[in-house]
Amino acid sequence: MKKKSVKKPVYISFGTQKGGAGKSSFTILTASLLHYKLGYNVAVIDCDYPQYSLADMRTRDLAQVPKSEWLKGVVYNQYTTNNKKMYPIVGAPVTEAMEAAERLEAELSSAYDFIFFDLPGTVNQDGALSLIAQMNYLFCPLKGKSLDTSSTAQFMLTIQESLIKKGIGNIKAIHAFWNSVDAREKTPIYGKFSGFCAKNGISLLETKIPYLVRFGREVSDKDEVFISTILPTSTGLLRGSNVACLVEEILGKIGGE
16 A cells, blocks of 8 residues: 545544444554554544543553553654654544544644544434534445444435535545455345445445454554554454455545545
């Protein structure tokens, strides 16, 4: 993957209407790969009030560093030799998220390339739909279960009908992608949802994320990391996860629209 030129901050969110789809995990996986590996300037606004799960993840990640000589060395190399310090994670309620983003942009001497917003799990929360309208791109992880898929489909239709088709806000496109795909499982949902996306003008990404235990693995005392706010995913764990392919496709969609 090669770094592309992004002229102004792009607002991105991984959005769903149902918890457990992986939106927070993909926010960090994508942000860390873009920031630490590909050289982009990235920031994250954690709108998951009041628990601020991503801000808490940063605290957990930092707490692990003193416990591991390997982590100490990797973090030191990341922030000195590679000259890539941690990207900011700012907790802010939905109604204050845009102000938090503007403050971050004002504080950075060079422009951010991407600002990710980790949204609450429902558009019914006060201010959620208005915040979604400020995104440039919305990426929706899907799981191949009828209840989860139906919920996400309704979420995407709400955005299409309430915002995009009416020309409200800044959303250029919604892109869905399959998450936790078990290659052994045969289900008609995949085919049916492809038809749904085509009918409603929703892009379905080619990348499919497989079901892997490592998607629940944060920084530990082992000599590797998968999901981390302070380091990119270790090369060995990146293989077979399709995360790099997903990020490449996301960059292609952003650059080509």
